[in-house]
Structures are given as structure tokens and as C-alpha cells.
Amino acid sequence: MSTIAPARTIIEGGYVVTVDQHGTEHRTGHVVIEGGRIAAVGAGAAPAELRAGAEVVDATNCLVTPGLVNTHNHLFQWLTRGRAQDAILFDWLTALYPLWSHIDADLTGEGAAGAMAVLARSGCTTVADHHYVFPQGSGDIVGALVATADEIGVRLHATRGSMDLGASQGGLPPDAAVEETDAALRASQEAVERWHDPSPDSRVHIAIAPCSPFSVTGDLLRESAALARTLGVRLHTHASETAEEDAFCAERFGMSPTAYLEGLGWLGDDVWMAHAVHLDDAAVARYAATGTGVAHCPSSNGRLAAGIAPVRTMLDAGVPVGLGVDGAASNESGQLGVEIREAVLMGRLRSGADGMSVRDALRMATAGGARVLGREDAIGALEPGLLADVAVWWIGGVEHAGILDPVAALGLGALPPLRRLLVGGRTVVADDVLVSSDEGRIAERVTAASRALAERASWI
Secondary structure: OOOOOOOEEEEEEEEEEOOOOOOOEEEEEEEEEEOOEEEEEEEOOOOHHHOOOOEEEEOOOEEEEEOEEEOOOOHHHHHHOOOOOOOOHHHHHHHHHHHHOOOOHHHHHHHHHHHHHHHHHOOEEEEEEEEOOOOOOOOOHHHHHHHHHHHHOOEEEEEEEEOOOOHHHOOOOOHHHOOOHHHHHHHHHHHHHHHOOOOOOOOEEEEEEEOOOOOOOHHHHHHHHHHHHHHOOOEEEEEOOOHHHHHHHHHHHOOOHHHHHHHOOOOOOOEEEEEOOOOOHHHHHHHHHHOOEEEEOHHHHHHOOOOOOOHHHHHHHOOOEEEOOOOOOOOOOOOHHHHHHHHHHHHHHHHOOOOOOHHHHHHHHHHHHHHHOOOOOOOOOOOOOOEOOEEEEEOOOOOOOOOOOHHHHHHOOOOOOEEEEEEOOEEEEEOOEEOOOOHHHHHHHHHHHHHHHHHHOOOO
């Protein structure tokens, strides 16, 4: 099947969940796509005058939603899954940093292909990646990510991450894995100037993303914030992920991660934080007041025993919250669609049976993620004028037969297969198969790259 977008595509006959501001749903509805954008959404069949020459996708027994938005990932980690299986974050990082210190652009691209293929097959149309390991001589890693996103067909919000606080300075990563502060800033600016596309139909955005308070100096955090605002791009980092991080900040800085980051210019509506598990009410209030976003990663938080984020509290306060897969080395599934169900379950464990509905979780995975990434005017909902990023989920099989509510089929049931996934009107997945690239060949590439990375680090 060609991935070139037809002049007009009509998706009709399915249960359409628009995730617009009114929560509009059509039990049997249609979505019309023209020129890579949504032209019409409504109940029943598409208007007769729009049918001539159109490709018609029969969505009978399907749930139609916006494409999912992944607000936090580490794509290179696809090559290091299954390691340090029973470790908390700091021990897990310490175990894996020596391996990651041998990454380069070629290996990153191969790992990203595997990760992006699985993301697409789980309904994801926009991928935010946080890459922060740049060994000397590793090549153009950001460029490799851009090329791979083009191969798979998804939108990319890549971040140029960095670390400059090595173990000899009291940080967590080994010195071999960090950069000099000025070099990291120069490379961040170069990545933005080369790859960031602010146009309305953009498939590539770049943000600046020092890694975390325990791997980055205050100087790099402060100067990165100033640089990003000069260049007009967003900021991203890890924050309040674990109790150990809280203890590190209290001992080293005499304050919480939220207070520390705010003092360096790191709260604002152009900032989103990964995890935010350990936020007290005062910190949630600061996030809400400043418009600081959060990438909620429930599976990874569970894998590393980090805790359950106060998502209900954040949403009620008005904090922008999206969903994230996080790195595949702490979430071997790599499927964004699965995180909808995980967000529901974790939210209820934290806040009770009414603490997270399936529609709350779907909104986080779509419109919420778009807001976190600053793209709410382009993606995250099925509304005329927005980019045509659409997921068509098959719920007619035995796994979902008889489920009363189609949204619950996605939010509580097994992850449905995709009848179709479109990005800007172009088909990326059809009948649960990636059509933009060969899945078997990607699997072979990933296997070879994973082994090559292990061999470089003498782990084989």
C-alpha cells in the first residue's frame, strides 16, 4: 500500500471520539481528510458530494481516535532492553551508563527504527524523544533520529539532551558519558538551527533538554533555558522521578527538585517535565500556576518502583499532562497505546475508583500530549483544520466482543489492532502491519545493532 496521501480520504462507520474541548463522540460517524488535514467530522456517513474520487476506509466495528502523542521516550534504549531488571532508577542508570557510553548515530538510528515501528503499531503518530548521551565521535545523532522518523512516517519532537555533571563532580553518570558545558550548549543550538521546523505542518520539532538535576550542572540548566527562549523552542528534563532524586537535591542544593529548577528558570508554559512522581501540593500548584507540563510514564514508573504520580491532583489543578512510554530499557513493551490502560489503573490505585476514567486517560494520550508539546493547534483532536493524524482501532474481534463502551475497549481491554493509522493523511499502518518500512528487516537491524553495542562495551 502506498504511503502517499490520496487527495481525499473518508473514514466512516466507526465510533468516533473527537477529544475536542466538548468531548464530542459519534456512535457512528465520519472523518474526512483533505490535503493532510481534517476537513470534516460528523455523525453518520460522509456527505455524498465528498465521496467522488475519495478513498473510503470502512471503520465498521472500529474505534476512531486522534493519533496518540508520546511525550517522553529514549529511543536509543531499544537496544538495551531486559537489563538491570530488578533495580531502582539510580542503580539501573549506574548499570547501563557504561553501555550507553558507546552509542553513536548509526546505532541510535537502528534502535529508533525498532522503537518507532512499535510505537506506530500501538497508535502513536507523534514521538517526543529525549536523547542525552553524546560520546565523542558519535556523529549526528539528532540527524539520525530525524531520518528514522521520516522512514517510519511519524512526527518527531526530538530533544538535544546533555549531561555535564560526571561522577567526579558528584553526579551520577560516569565522566566518559558527559560533555563540557559550553560544548553541550553549542551542540544544542546547532541541532535547533539545523533541524527545527516551526511551520504549521511540521514533522520535526527540536527542544533543548539537559538530562536531570543529578546529571547536569546548574550552569547548564540556566544557560539552556536562556538559549531555548532565545531560539524560540521548548525545554524538557526529568524532574521529581524518585525519592532518591528528592534526597539528592535536598543534600546538594538544600531544596526540592521543583524549587531548584524554578530558581534556574525551569518552570513555564514552554517547559515539560518527565515523570513528576514526587510532587507535593505546593509543587503541583507551582506547575499549574506556570503552565509547566508533565509527561506521565506509568509503566516505567512501575518497572523502576519509582511510585505513582499524583495525576488526578495535577489534572484538577490545571497542569498539562500527557503520556509517555519512557525508554524501552525501563519499559520493554514500548507501546504507547498500552499506557492508556496503565494510566487508568495507576490513577485508580493512587486516587480511588473514580480517580481516572478511560476518557481522562485517552485525553492525556492525545489532546493532553499535544498541549504538553505546544502543538494543541495542530494535533491531538479530530477537528476540522487540524492535521490528519488518526488512529482506527479494530474492536470487532474476540478480544473486545461485547464490551459495552468502545472507549473502554481501548482504555481497559487488550490493546486493539489497528485497521489504519494515518499521519498527515498518509497511511503508516494498515491492518496492523507497518506499511512505511519492512518490519522483518527492522527486527534484523535491531538485533544486529544491539549485539554490536554490547560488543563495543565488552558485555559479550
